[in-house]
Amino acid sequence: xxxxxxxxxxxxxxxxxxLTKKSIQETDIVAHIKEFGDGQAAIEYIREIAxxxxxxxxxxxxxLSMPIMDGWEFLKEYILIQPTFGKKVELxxxxxxxxxxxxxxxxxxxxxxxxxxxxxxxxxxxxxxTSENEPESKE
Amino acid sequence: xxxxxxxxxxxDQIAAPYHLHVFDMLPDLEFNNIALLAAQICNTSISxxxxxxxxxxxxxxxxxxxxxxxxxxxxxxxxxxxxxxxILIIEDTFSNKFIFDNPLVTGYPNIRFFAGxxxxxxxxxxxGHLFVADNKPRDLSHxxxxxxxxxxxxxxxxxxxxxxxxxxxxxxxxxxxxxEQMNTIFVNxxxxxxMMDDKGVIVQWNPKAETIFGWKAKEAIGxxxxxxxxxxxxxxxxxxxxxxxxxPDEPIINKTIEITAxxxxxxxxxxxxxxxxxxxxxxxxxxxxxxxxxxRKLATNxxxxxxEFYESILNSLPTDIAVFDPNxxxxxxxxxxxxxxxxxxxxxxKDDFQYCEYRKRDRSIAxxxxxxFLEVKKAGKEIRWEDTIRDAEGNPITHLRRxxxxxxxxxxxxxxxxxxxxxxxRKIMEEKQTAIMKQVSAQNVQLIDxxxxxxxxxxxxxxxxxxxxxxxxxxxxxxxxxLLISKLEPVIDxxxxxxxxLVESIQIKQDLEIKYENMLLADxxxxxxxxxxxxxxxxxxxxxxxxxxxxxxxxxxxYLFSIFHNLVSNTLKYQSPKRTPHIxxxxxxxxxxxxxxxxxxxxGIDLEKHKExxxxxxKVFHRHPxxxxxxxxxxxxxxxxxxxxxxxxxxxxxGSTFYVEFKNQDR
Numbered sequence: 001x002x003x004x005x006x007x008x009x010x011x012x013x014x015x016x017x018x019l020t021k022k023s024i025q026e027t028d029i030v031a032h033i034k035e036f037g038d039g040q041a042a043i044e045y046i047r048e049i050a051x052x053x054x055x056x057x058x059x060x061x062x063x064l065s066m067p068i069m070d071g072w073e074f075l076k077e078y079i080l081i082q083p084t085f086g087k088k089v090e091l092x093x094x095x096x097x098x099x100x101x102x103x104x105x106x107x108x109x110x111x112x113x114x115x116x117x118x119x120x121x122x123x124x125x126x127x128x129x130t131s132e133n134e135p136e137s138k139e
Numbered sequence: 140x141x142x143x144x145x146x147x148x149x150x151d152q153i154a155a156p157y158h159l160h161v162f163d164m165l166p167d168l169e170f171n172n173i174a175l176l177a178a179q180i181c182n183t184s185i186s187x188x189x190x191x192x193x194x195x196x197x198x199x200x201x202x203x204x205x206x207x208x209x210x211x212x213x214x215x216x217x218x219x220x221x222x223x224x225x226i227l228i229i230e231d232t233f234s235n236k237f238i239f240d241n242p243l244v245t246g247y248p249n250i251r252f253f254a255g256x257x258x259x260x261x262x263x264x265x266x267g268h269l270f271v272a273d274n275k276p277r278d279l280s281h282x283x284x285x286x287x288x289x290x291x292x293x294x295x296x297x298x299x300x301x302x303x304x305x306x307x308x309x310x311x312x313x314x315x316x317x318x319e320q321m322n323t324i325f326v327n328x329x330x331x332x333x334m335m336d337d338k339g340v341i342v343q344w345n346p347k348a349e350t351i352f353g354w355k356a357k358e359a360i361g362x363x364x365x366x367x368x369x370x371x372x373x374x375x376x377x378x379x380x381x382x383x384x385x386x387p388d389e390p391i392i393n394k395t396i397e398i399t400a401x402x403x404x405x406x407x408x409x410x411x412x413x414x415x416x417x418x419x420x421x422x423x424x425x426x427x428x429x430x431x432x433x434x435r436k437l438a439t440n441x442x443x444x445x446x447e448f449y450e451s452i453l454n455s456l457p458t459d460i461a462v463f464d465p466n467x468x469x470x471x472x473x474x475x476x477x478x479x480x481x482x483x484x485x486x487x488x489k490d491d492f493q494y495c496e497y498r499k500r501d502r503s504i505a506x507x508x509x510x511x512f513l514e515v516k517k518a519g520k521e522i523r524w525e526d527t528i529r530d531a532e533g534n535p536i537t538h539l540r541r542x543x544x545x546x547x548x549x550x551x552x553x554x555x556x557x558x559x560x561x562x563x564x565r566k567i568m569e570e571k572q573t574a575i576m577k578q579v580s581a582q583n584v585q586l587i588d589x590x591x592x593x594x595x596x597x598x599x600x601x602x603x604x605x606x607x608x609x610x611x612x613x614x615x616x617x618x619x620x621x622l623l624i625s626k627l628e629p630v631i632d633x634x635x636x637x638x639x640x641l642v643e644s645i646q647i648k649q650d651l652e653i654k655y656e657n658m659l660l661a662d663x664x665x666x667x668x669x670x671x672x673x674x675x676x677x678x679x680x681x682x683x684x685x686x687x688x689x690x691x692x693x694x695x696x697x698y699l700f701s702i703f704h705n706l707v708s709n710t711l712k713y714q715s716p717k718r719t720p721h722i723x724x725x726x727x728x729x730x731x732x733x734x735x736x737x738x739x740x741x742x743g744i745d746l747e748k749h750k751e752x753x754x755x756x757x758k759v760f761h762r763h764p765x766x767x768x769x770x771x772x773x774x775x776x777x778x779x780x781x782x783x784x785x786x787x788x789x790x791x792x793x794g795s796t797f798y799v800e801f802k803n804q805d806r
Contacts, residue, residue: 013599015626019606065599096599099590118602 005031005129006056010042010074011063011094016118020061020094023122029129038066039074046081053086059128064095064102071095072105079111092116092128162190162199162267165301170200173269173294178202180286181279183271185248188258188294190267199267204248213242215253215270226288229253231276252277254284256291261299269294331429336422339364339381343426351410351431353403364427370401384416384425397432409436459538459559465552467491467512476559515542515555525562537566589641596637600630640769647776653695660686660735664724667703674711680720682707689726689733692801698777702735705770706797710739715792731805738796744789754785774799 007024011017017035024031034057036042049055064071071093082089093106096118106115116124170188178186185203189196197208215229215238229235232244232251243250255270269291279287325332325343331351334343341364344356352359352368359367365377400410413428453460459476463469469486477483486494491505515522521543527535538559545554604627611623664684668675675682692699707722714720723738754775778785782802789795 013603015603015607015630016599018626019603019610022610023606096602097590098598099587101587118599119606 005029006058007031007033008036008042008046008057008060009033010036010039010060010066010071012037012066013063016063016094020120020125023120023125024129026122027126027129029126031129039069039071039077043069043074043077046078050081050084051086056085056087057089058087060089060091061094062091064093064097075109075111079109082111090128094118094120162197165199165298167200169297170294171202173290173297174200175202177269177271177287177290180290181254181271181283183252183254183273185250185272186270187272188267188269190258191265196268204272206248209243215241215243215255226254226256226284228279230278233276248272249274251275254279254287256288258291258295258298260295260302266298328428329430331427331431333359333364333368333427333429335364335425335427337381337384337424339378341367342424348429351402351429352400368400368402370399370407373398384423397436400429408433457561459540459557461557463512463555463557465516465554467509467555469494470554476557511542512555515544516552519544519546519552526559527566535563535566536561537563597634597641600634600637603630604634637769640773644773644776647698647773647780653697653780655693655695657691657693658696658699659691660684660724660726661690663699663703664707666700667707670704671708671711674708678711678714678720680711680714680722682722682724684724686724686726689728689804692726692733692735693804694781694801698781701777702774702799705774706737706799709770709797710737710741710795713742713795714739715741715794728804731803733801733804735799735801736796737799738794740794743791743793743795744787745791746787746789 009017009020011020021033024033034045036045039062046056062071062074066074078091090113091111092113093115095102095115097103098117103115106112174186174188178184183203186201187198187204188200189198191197191211191214194211195208196211196214198204198206215227229238230252232241232253233239238244241250250272252273252275253270254272255268257265258267258269260266269287271287325345328345328347331348332343332345333341333348335341341359341362344354344359346356348359349355354362354367365374365381369377395411395413397409397411399407400412401407409432411430411432415426415428417424417426453471453473454475456473456475458473460471460473461469461476462471468488468490472483472486474480474483477486482494482498485497489497491508492502494500495502495505511522511524521541523539523541526538526540528538530536539562541558543556543558544552545556547553607623607627607630611620614620614623661684664682664686668682674680707724710720710722718740721740723736725736725738727734727736754771775785778799784800785798787795787797
């Protein structure tokens with residue numbers, strides 16, 4: 001039995017959020033998904049729960065292009081508080097950007113596990129949801 | 140009768156200007172005749188003409204006595220009698236206390252009576268005597284005495300005449316000697332010496348001339364100079380010069396000249412020629428001193444050519460070159476530095492202060508140059524700087540100037556060389572490049588923006604559409620399909636809007652020929668308010684406008700409407716929920732620039748955080764349903780298309796003021 005996943009989805013594109021949630025549901029993997037419309041809202045919430053491993057997500061899906069605080073600005077703040085987390089949090093960038101510049105930039109940030117170009121394929125979702133927890137699985 | 144007071148004075152004083160051989164040359168006959176006449180006139184048995192040297196009295200002519208000479212010790216008289224009437228008469232030698240024991244009295248020829256007069260030469264020396272003597276005491280009558288004197292004069296005349304001839308002969312001999320010396324010089328001279336007469340005919344030709352020209356003396360002498368050593372092309376000039384010399388008053392410039400000469404084998408070579416005129420036996424001659432300067436000429440030619448070569452390089456370099464001595468005095472300036480030849484000549488030996496005065500220029504220029512010179516001198520190494528001046532048309536001319544010192548072996552400053560290169564073109568290129576770089580980087584930013592907008596605003600909806608379609612296909616539930624299809628339409632609308640906006644912004648960049656017109660700002664605002672009627676009435680916004688300082692703006696109407704709409708709608712979009720929106724629009728004029736400001740009391744923006752991204756495409760700073768991040772990008776694009784600027788002042792939660800600058804508004 002795959003454990004429940006706690007997922008944060010940070011994206012201003014409501015349709016994409018809808019489609020992503022639908023894709024996750026179709027994997028039959030149980031997951032709790034929390035949505036944030038921009039980086040600002042997400043980082044503020046993560047700061048609040050940083051010391052609470054129970055509430056911290058297992059996986060973060062981060063969009064780059066967002067109002068108020070975009071993905072890059074979020075990452076800048078995130079890498080400052082990430083070391084204080086009591087657990088491992090995977091972070092995936094989901095972006096419609098095909099710019100190699102963006103991909104390169106993302107790969108240079110250690111906290112970023114992967115850069116995934118939209119659209120999001122079901123196989124990929126499944127792969128992320130099933131494989132991520134293996135090394136330090138908590139029963 | 141007079142008797143010498145001391146007939147035998149000191150022999151040392153006896154003058155003896157002539158060697159006896161001179162008297163030998165005197166003709167015997169004439170003097171003998173005089174002596175005979177004297178004896179006859181005075182009726183004496185003895186008469187003698189004697190000449191004296193240091194020790195003897197030589198009997199040149201005589202009668203009645205068989206002696207050729209006597210010792211001066213035995214002479215009755217002294218030789219220093221120089222007065223014409225110094226006549227010595229001894230009537231009876233036996234009764235004269237000085238000479239009674241004289242061997243000529245006591246022995247042969249047993250003289251009892253003596254009368255003698257001195258013979259004086261032209262230089263007033265008594266060189267001899269004419270005397271008569273007898274074996275018995277006696278006297279001379281007046282007639283006899285004056286006759287004797289006349290004969291003495293005769294003898295003197297004869298003597299002087301002969302002495303003159305002797306002098307002449309001696310001079311002749313001397314001249315023969317000097318001629319020999321001259322000849323030696325002539326023959327051995329290291330210069331060719333050619334003597335010609337006043338017709339130009341060669342009369343002398345020395346061995347060196349033979350060597351140099353290849354003509355033997357015997358071949359050359361008698362020929363015309365111009366036919367022998369003057370190249371054909373110079374002959375006319377040569378003859379003209381000879382013609383001038385025909386006039387004895389024509390001054391001959393005794394100056395060495397360098398000309399081309401001709402050898403016997405018809406080859407030409409360079410000579411140095413000096414001409415001296417001379418007169419011999421009343422005829423004018425010219426002595427030509429000639430030296431072969433081929434080697435020297437070759438050397439100088441080489442030097443000249445080298446000098447010419449370097450000068451032509453220095454003179455044709457498109458660089459300013461100036462050379463200074465250690466005191467900042469100009470030694471050389473090339474035409475690159477000073478075009479005008481007169482000024483260029485002036486400046487050598489002068490300094491900048493003198494030159495500034497000469498050209499009536501500001502002294503400060505000279506002072507500046509002096510300071511730089513002293514800096515180089517002090518530093519001992521090159522300095523360089525850029526100088527920009529304006530030409531007659533006011534265009535900037537930029538020079539890169541370098542000054543560097545030159546030192547000798549001992550490290551002493553010998554000169555300072557200044558270089559200036561016109562780098563105006565380079566400078567213009569650099570400026571152009573900088574402008575292009577700026578433009579390119581701006582375009583690059585825009586390109587990245589476009590890439591972003593394409594990624595996000597175009598690609599994102601497309602991705603969503605793709606995913607939706609896939610879900611629709613896979614869905615078996617009709618309700619679900621309907622829900623998914625209903626989500627397609629807004630995506631398509633969004634895509635359409637974004638697409639149109641993109642096209643619009645591209646058009647702004649490309650529409651270089653857009654029509655400019657005078658726009659009344661009040662009208663423009665009215666139209667904007669009408670377009671935003673609903674938003675304004677919903678928010679109860681208060682809009683104030685003061686365009687009194689600049690009521691009109693010259694610009695494309697489309698842009699102005701767009702700018703007004705974007706700025707005013709932004710104030711409404713980002714109004715503070717705590718306050719009723721209050722919007723102030725104002726214009727002010729600074730010279731030919733008009734600045735439009737739009738001030739609100741809305742949310743404001745954290746400029747610290749968003750400065751870089753402010754006008755970028757797709758940037759949104761507030762959670763607002765209509766915020767697409769496109770408005771300000773469009774506004775900026777339009778403002779920049781008009782060469783204007785846009786900027787913002789803002790304090791979060793207090794409000795923002797946008798400023799738009801319109802340039803070239805002098806109409």
